[in-house]
Amino acid sequence: MANSQLNSGNPRVDIEYRRKKSAEEMKQQVVSFALMIFLTLIAFAAVAMKGASAWFVVPFILLLAAVQVVFQLYYFMHMKHKGHEAPSMFLYSGLLVGLITILAFTTIIWW
Amino acid sequence: MSTYAQKKGFGATLWDYLTTVDHKKIAILYLIAGGFFFVVGGLEAVFIRIQLAVPNNDFVSAGLFNEIITMHGTTMIFLAAMPLVFAFMNAVMPLQIGARDVAFPFVNALGFWLFFFGGVFLNLSWFFDGAPDAGWTSYASLAMASKGHGVDFYVLGLQISGLGTLIGGINFLVTIINMRAPGMTYMRMPLFTWTTFVTSALILFAFPPLTVGLVLMMFDRMFGSNFFVTTMGGNTVIWEHLFWIFGHPEVYILILPAFGIFSEIFPMFSRKRLFGYSSMVFATVLIGFLGFMVWAHHMFTTGLGPVANAIFAVATMAIGVPTGIKIFNWLFTIWGGSVKFTTPMHWALAFIPSFLAGGVTGVMLAAAAADYQYHDTYFVVAHFHYVIVGGVVFAIFAGTHLYWPKMFGTMLNETLGKITFWLFFIGFHMTFFIQHFLGLWGMPRRVFTYLPGQGFETSNLISSIGAVFMSLAVIVMLYNIIMTSVKNVKVGNDPWGDGRTLEWALPSPPPFYNFKQLPLVRGLDAYWLEKMEGKKGMTPAEPLGDIHMPNSSFLPFVIAFGLFVAAFGALFNMDDKAWSVPVIIIGLLITFGAMFLRSVKDDHGFHIHKEELMEDDNDKGVKA
Numbered sequence: 125m126a127n128s129q130l131n132s133g134n135p136r137v138d139i140e141y142r143r144k145k146s147a148e149e150m151k152q153q154v155v156s157f158a159l160m161i162f163l164t165l166i167a168f169a170a171v172a173m174k175g176a177s178a179w180f181v182v183p184f185i186l187l188l189a190a191v192q193v194v195f196q197l198y199y200f201m202h203m204k205h206k207g208h209e210a211p212s213m214f215l216y217s218g219l220l221v222g223l224i225t226i227l228a229f230t231t232i233i234w235w
Numbered sequence: 236m237s238t239y240a241q242k243k244g245f246g247a248t249l250w251d252y253l254t255t256v257d258h259k260k261i262a263i264l265y266l267i268a269g270g271f272f273f274v275v276g277g278l279e280a281v282f283i284r285i286q287l288a289v290p291n292n293d294f295v296s297a298g299l300f301n302e303i304i305t306m307h308g309t310t311m312i313f314l315a316a317m318p319l320v321f322a323f324m325n326a327v328m329p330l331q332i333g334a335r336d337v338a339f340p341f342v343n344a345l346g347f348w349l350f351f352f353g354g355v356f357l358n359l360s361w362f363f364d365g366a367p368d369a370g371w372t373s374y375a376s377l378a379m380a381s382k383g384h385g386v387d388f389y390v391l392g393l394q395i396s397g398l399g400t401l402i403g404g405i406n407f408l409v410t411i412i413n414m415r416a417p418g419m420t421y422m423r424m425p426l427f428t429w430t431t432f433v434t435s436a437l438i439l440f441a442f443p444p445l446t447v448g449l450v451l452m453m454f455d456r457m458f459g460s461n462f463f464v465t466t467m468g469g470n471t472v473i474w475e476h477l478f479w480i481f482g483h484p485e486v487y488i489l490i491l492p493a494f495g496i497f498s499e500i501f502p503m504f505s506r507k508r509l510f511g512y513s514s515m516v517f518a519t520v521l522i523g524f525l526g527f528m529v530w531a532h533h534m535f536t537t538g539l540g541p542v543a544n545a546i547f548a549v550a551t552m553a554i555g556v557p558t559g560i561k562i563f564n565w566l567f568t569i570w571g572g573s574v575k576f577t578t579p580m581h582w583a584l585a586f587i588p589s590f591l592a593g594g595v596t597g598v599m600l601a602a603a604a605a606d607y608q609y610h611d612t613y614f615v616v617a618h619f620h621y622v623i624v625g626g627v628v629f630a631i632f633a634g635t636h637l638y639w640p641k642m643f644g645t646m647l648n649e650t651l652g653k654i655t656f657w658l659f660f661i662g663f664h665m666t667f668f669i670q671h672f673l674g675l676w677g678m679p680r681r682v683f684t685y686l687p688g689q690g691f692e693t694s695n696l697i698s699s700i701g702a703v704f705m706s707l708a709v710i711v712m713l714y715n716i717i718m719t720s721v722k723n724v725k726v727g728n729d730p731w732g733d734g735r736t737l738e739w740a741l742p743s744p745p746p747f748y749n750f751k752q753l754p755l756v757r758g759l760d761a762y763w764l765e766k767m768e769g770k771k772g773m774t775p776a777e778p779l780g781d782i783h784m785p786n787s788s789f790l791p792f793v794i795a796f797g798l799f800v801a802a803f804g805a806l807f808n809m810d811d812k813a814w815s816v817p818v819i820i821i822g823l824l825i826t827f828g829a830m831f832l833r834s835v836k837d838d839h840g841f842h843i844h845k846e847e848l849m850e851d852d853n854d855k856g857v858k859a
Contacts, residue, residue: 210412214436221440221527225480228531232543233472 156199163188254787256340257747261347262326263642266635268351269318275358276310277709279303281702284666288699290687300683301368302385306358308371309389312485313396314354316623319631320492321350321403324431326642328407330738331425333416333756335749338409340785341833346403348795353396356802360388370681372482375463375474379455384806387456391802394449395795397442404438407431416737417776418756422516425736425760426509429516430495433523434488440527441484448477457809472537479530487526489623491519493630494561497583500633501565503733504580505572508760511564518557518564525554535606544603551601558594562587577731578652582633585660586625593621596671611681614674620667632659632712640730644743645723651715655708662704669694728772735763740773748782751775751848782843790829797825 167185170176198204203212243251252260282303286294295303329337337343360366367389369378378386411432415424424432452474454460461467463474502509509515531539531547539547565587574580596618600606609615632655639647673694678685685691729739737754738745740762754773758764765773801822808815 214408214439217436218440224528225444228543229473229476232531232539233470233476 153199156195160192160195163192251787253792254789256336256344256785256787256791258325258329258337258340258343259642259744259747261343262322262324264347264351265318265322265325266642268347268354269315269322272310272314272354272358273316273319274709276307276315277706279307279310281706283307284699284702286683287685287695289696290685290689290692292684295683297683298365298368301370301681302366304681305367305370305373305385305389306361309357309367309393310354311623312371312489313393314350314357316489316627316631317400318350318354320434320489320627321400323427323496323631323634323638324407324434324492326638327738328428328431329410329414330641330741330745330749331428331736332411332414332419333737333750333754333761334410334414335753335782336785337406338414339406341788341791342402342406344788345791345794346399346406348791349399349402349798350396351399352795352799353392353394353399356395356799357388357392360385360392363388372475372478373452374478375452375455375471378452378474379463379471386452387806387809390449390453390456391806394446394453395798395802397445397449398798399795400438401442401446404435404442407435408439411435416750416753416756419761422513423756423759423761426498426512426515426519427492427495427736429519430491430498433519434491437484437488437491437523437526441481441488444477445481445485448474448481451477453805457805475534475537476530479533480527483530483533484523484526486619486623487522489627491522493586493627494519496630496634496637497565497586498561499736500579500583500637501568502760503637503731503735504575504577504583505569506575506733507568507572508735508763509564510567510570511560512759514560515564518560521557522554525550525557529554532601532603532606535603536610548601548603552598555594555598562591575733577636578647578649578656579633579637581653581656582629582636585656586629586633589625589629589663590622593618593623593625596621609674611679612674613670613678613680616680617667617670617674620670624663624667632656635712637731639719640726640743641738641741642744643720644725645719646726646730647719648715651711651718655712655715658704658711659708662701662706662708665701665704666698667701669697673698729762735760737761737773740765748784748843751782752779753777779845779848781845782848783840784843785840786838788833788838790833793829794826794833797822797827797829800825 167188170181170184197215202208203215252264255261255264282295283300286292286300286303325337325343329335357367363384365383365385367373367378367381367385369381369386369389373386373389378389411424411428451460451462455463455469461469463469463471465471498509498515529547529551531543532551535544535547565583569584596614600609600615600618636647636652639645673691676690676694678689678691685695726743728734728742730743731739734740737756740754741749752775754761755776757774762773765771799822801819804815804818804820804822806815808819
């Protein structure tokens, strides 16, 4: 896995390189954290806004939620790093199975 | 720890198995428990065939007949076929990838005990006012109307054993992803390991819908909710969807490991590498993938509408393509090989035409318009027995003969094995082939009797005589197992002489740590490769060192037992029994108490030291 430790005890570890990597990582995390707060504020604003119909607000909030999940998985849970092929394959397979189920339920049972 | 070869008393052996976390011993537990339930389900099948042997029979009453067919289906799928398949996965898969155990040995034991107590709970229904009687699919419209506690036993028993299956599947996934020996890339994994992998993924995604369905039904029946009560705005069709979203992948959960076992047998006894290995892997994954898009073909006559029926019909027929790829690959594996007609090879050769017949009727049933004719007739019964018996049960028999030496260190008698095969093969086709015609002539499924003069008499009698042959076959095999165990003639590493994969490089049965040194895998059919270069065993991939092993534990048994107790409380709660709530609480306390104990008590396992490994056995020298 790529979440490697700085104190690995390996004498050949390039500390400078690691430090730069970590700083970059930290920057991305702060940016995505700020973005997530911002998206949450937008979601609240959409609900508070007068005149916006539920047909707009509900899908809009769901879309924002999906974006947040992506941030969470890729920036905070390191899915963008190497070595996460198996977890992402299973996540996407599960997503596919779940979506097909929802699609089927909404199209042939309830409506 | 060089004491494992000592003779032990019965009590010590029993305690050993109750507390074991060793995948090889858990495999034996699965084999025994699954074998027991297979015999129970088989007896139920015999009762069905006795009842239907002649028209207007009164061997069992109509109500009892419903209970028998329900329990036959439920037992055979959940308590016989799945655990038997799990037995081989547990016994062989870790050896095939060169691992010392599964990723979570404790959880592996827990999975077994959950399955076992769930199965026992379900079967105890026979002794408490009646077994479930709404069919193995337990459609909500029927199940909600069922009197007595039968369906509650079904719901709670399957919930508990389903938990065991789910954690077993997750365990296999983690094992295959993380614990392959050096050099064992994904595309060097034996086919049985591949099918175990895909099967486990199917379990991971298919069991949650069943769990959800069972929870909804549990609340409806025991706690007064209305998910499936149409008068209160519920919808019984939701159960059908949830059940089949689980139920269709479930049949692939059964058949894929069967494909895996046959994919080991064909190259072994044709003495040729498997034809089209990569296309086999591709087909396995594709079957698993398509398995989730076809569930509604079980519900064509529910009234989904022509568009939905057409989509699911086409998706269903698409599955014939990867399955066809597999069939041709097996045929090409045999073609030109130097075939040895051992007992496992008999089963494998008989599997191809038998399973193919089931596949062809499957495509017939997939044509939605035609399905309105076949629906709920014996044609469907014939179809699914051809795929499940002709596929899965044949594989279980083949696997039992093939892996018996690896699991127990003795060889089953080949002559008796072939007698078993011929009795079963003849009996199977005699019982089920004629049922295609019974269905086309109009005999409905799940009827407890029929009138004379409708043209069903002779065919039903033939079908029942076939069941006698199958019963004899099972008896011969049990005799074979007993005789082999009594004689107890030990065999070496590769008793078939043609082993290709890693498990045959190990002693039979393997030592409890499996590999003294993890092997270096240099290609597909790793052991065969080394043998062809004149080497006796695998090249080690690591120097000899201490091996870390997990401690045995009684807690998995206790955790599962607590749920078993709690299930009794939940079951009798609807009768307003005063003791039911305390029983639920006591049961859950046992379970959560044991889980708490497991969490707070440090259990670091133990090490087998290098010196002990060196003196352990001297027939195979330790290298480097």
